[in-house]
Amino acid sequence: MASKTRLVYLLITTFCLAGCGYKSRNPVSENGLSSADTIQTALAPRYAKGFKITVRPDGVKLLYISEPNNNHAIPELFALVPKGTKAEIPDGYTVIPTPTDRVICMTTPQLAGFTSLNAYDKVVATSTTRRMQNKEWLARLKDGRVKKIGMEGNFDTEIIIASQPDIIFVSPNRRGGYEVMKELNIPLVPYWAFKETSPLGLSEWIKVAGMFIGKEEEACQLFAQMEQRYNLLKAKVSNVKQRPSVFSGEMRRDTWYVPGGQSFYARLFADAGADYFMKDNPETGGVLMDFETVYAKGYNAGYWRVMNGYKGEFSYEALKASNPQYADFRAFKEKKVIYCNLEWIPLYENLPLSPDVLLSDMIKAFHPELLPDYHPVFYSLLEKE
Numbered sequence: 001m002a003s004k005t006r007l008v009y010l011l012i013t014t015f016c017l018a019g020c021g022y023k024s025r026n027p028v029s030e031n032g033l034s035s036a037d038t039i040q041t042a043l044a045p046r047y048a049k050g051f052k053i054t055v056r057p058d059g060v061k062l063l064y065i066s067e068p069n070n071n072h073a074i075p076e077l078f079a080l081v082p083k084g085t086k087a088e089i090p091d092g093y094t095v096i097p098t099p100t101d102r103v104i105c106m107t108t109p110q111l112a113g114f115t116s117l118n119a120y121d122k123v124v125a126t127s128t129t130r131r132m133q134n135k136e137w138l139a140r141l142k143d144g145r146v147k148k149i150g151m152e153g154n155f156d157t158e159i160i161i162a163s164q165p166d167i168i169f170v171s172p173n174r175r176g177g178y179e180v181m182k183e184l185n186i187p188l189v190p191y192w193a194f195k196e197t198s199p200l201g202l203s204e205w206i207k208v209a210g211m212f213i214g215k216e217e218e219a220c221q222l223f224a225q226m227e228q229r230y231n232l233l234k235a236k237v238s239n240v241k242q243r244p245s246v247f248s249g250e251m252r253r254d255t256w257y258v259p260g261g262q263s264f265y266a267r268l269f270a271d272a273g274a275d276y277f278m279k280d281n282p283e284t285g286g287v288l289m290d291f292e293t294v295y296a297k298g299y300n301a302g303y304w305r306v307m308n309g310y311k312g313e314f315s316y317e318a319l320k321a322s323n324p325q326y327a328d329f330r331a332f333k334e335k336k337v338i339y340c341n342l343e344w345i346p347l348y349e350n351l352p353l354s355p356d357v358l359l360s361d362m363i364k365a366f367h368p369e370l371l372p373d374y375h376p377v378f379y380s381l382l383e384k385e
Contacts, residue, residue, distance in 0.1 A: 036056060037055075039055045039216070040053070040054070042216075042217075042220040043055065043216060045201075045204050045207070047196075047198050047200040048068070048201040048202075048207075049201060050192035050193070050201075050205070051063060051064060051065045051192075058085060058087055059082045059085060060079055060080065060082070060085070060087045060089070061079070061098075061211055062077070062079055062093065063078040063079075063080060063211065064076075064077060065078070065190050065192065065208075066192075067190075068192055068195045068196050069197060069262075069284040076189070076190055077092050077094065078093060078095075078096055078187070078189065079094065079095045080096050080211055080212065081096065081098065083099070096166070096167060096187060096212065098211070098213075098214060099215075100166035100167055100213055101213075102124045102163065102164055102165045103124065103167055103168070103169065103213070104123070104125045104149065104160065104163060104165045104167075104169065105123055105125075105126045105127075105128075106152065106168070106169060106170050106191075107128050107171050107348075108128050108131075108348045108349050109193055109194060109348055109351065109352050110171075110209075111123065111126065111128070111134075111137060111349070112206075112348075112349060112351070113206045113208075113209030113210070113219075113352065114209060115134060115136075115137075115353070116206060116352075117206070117209065117218055119209075119213055120137070123146055124146065124147065124163045124165055125146060125147040125149050125159065125160065125165065126141075126146055126149070127151060129141060131343070131346070131348070132346075133344075133349060134346070147159050147162075147163055155181060157180060157184060160181065160184060166187070167187045167188075167189050167212060168187070168188050169189050170189065170190060170191065171190075171192075171194070172190050172192075189212070192205075194264075195284075196264065197262055197267060198264065198267045198268075199230065199264065199267065199268055199271070199355035199358060199359065200226070200227055200355055202264065202351070202352055203352050203355045206219045206222060206223055206352065207220060207223060226355055226356060230356040230359055233363060234271045236363065236370050236371075237271070237272060237370060240370075243273055243275040244275065244302040245274070245275045245277055245298075245300070246269050246274045246276055246277065246302065246338075246366075247278075247294065247297070247301045247304055248265055248276075248305040248306075249294075249305070249306075250306060251322075251323055254290070255288050255289070256288070256289045256290065256294045257287075258278055258288075258294065259278070259285075259286060260283025260284055260285055261276065261278045261281030261282060262281070262282060262284045263284055263285060265305070266278065266279060268358065271359055272359055272362035272363045272365075272366050272367075273363065273366050273367050274303065274366045277297050277298045277301050291325065299328065299329055302330065302331060303331050303338055303365065303366065304329060304332065304337045304338065305337075305338045305379070306337055306340075306382070307347075307379075310341055310343060311343055313384060314341055314382065314384070315382070315384035315385060316337070316382065316384065335381070335383070336365075336381065337381065338361075338365045338380070338382070339379065339381070339382040340378050347378050351378070357377050360376075361377060361379040364376050365381055
């Protein structure tokens with residue numbers, strides 16, 4: 001499994017480097033970001049729904065963060081003020097002197113932004129180590145340069161205080177424990193990336209990480225490259241004559257968790273030239289369904305996306321063993337299960353940095369003739385009987 005993990009990282013790196021020669025549409029000149037207008041244009045989200053940014057001539061960035069696709073959400077307001085700058089800040093904003101030097105991240109996807117910006121030294125603690133495979137983060141956790149603050153819902157406040165963070169990135173939709181953290185008087189910055197409903201929207205949160213640590217220019221450049229590669233791939237399937245149907249998920253106890261019709265995976269399937277079986281559903285998050293409902297809608301779908309953490313080599317036999325009724329689906333019978341094993345595939349560590357790689361995986365499954373020489377990285381057709 002270790003050799004497979006190394007191969008995954010090699011493929012991701014090679015794929016991403018191959019796109020660095022693309023001409024970027026992001027307004028970052030060869031001389032870098034200069035005027036407030038240029039910075040504003042570069043940082044303004046093109047796909048993400050969870051943040052907005054206003055850049056003032058004095059260098060202050062007014063950041064608005066809110067849960068994506070929730071019109072009733074209460075926004076969090078932050079004023080990112082360059083250190084040494086005296087500025088008038090509107091009421092209601094939490095002032096953050098920037099660049100920040102000491103950050104706590106709560107999830108692996110949050111760490112991904114610091115990985116891509118080569119900003120390992122900015123992270124002083126994290127709550128996440130499960131299935132972590134990045135060698136640099138593992139080394140820093142082992143030697144104590146990055147502390148572990150405990151699991152969500154049971155944070156070690158003494159370690160948090162001792163880490164002296166400037167900010168803490170949090171995921172409010174997780175299990176919680178943040179009420180205790182609020183009492184520490186450390187700014188909590190909601191990081192809603194995984195509530196975004198498109199791959200590029202998720203990846204665009206690298207701009208948020210970049211703004212806090214003084215690497216907004218690098219963040220904009222990296223995102224522009226991701227965007228360019230993604231949209232070039234998307235264009236490849238724009239004229240496909242047949243869009244195969246696909247359904248998603250597995251039973252968990254008595255419930256089947258299905259991505260909604262306006263969700264991240266629904267958008268990904270559409271961009272990859274497939275017809276998602278829940279495309280008419282209005283939900284942006286997950287939908288809970290029973291087996292009979294999923295079967296009625298998805299039994300004849302051509303493909304089935306499955307993601308789990310199976311200890312060992314997953315197979316159709318293992319899938320059937322978890323629920324014998326799975327064998328009745330057409331996608332099972334025709335061996336068209338698109339599979340990712342989280343046990344050894346570092347999906348969450350790399351997904352925010354590799355939306356184009358994820359899209360390539362799906363295109364390879366749905367329309368292999370469009371990417372004949374491509375080797376899947378995260379998801380691939382399950383082959384083992």
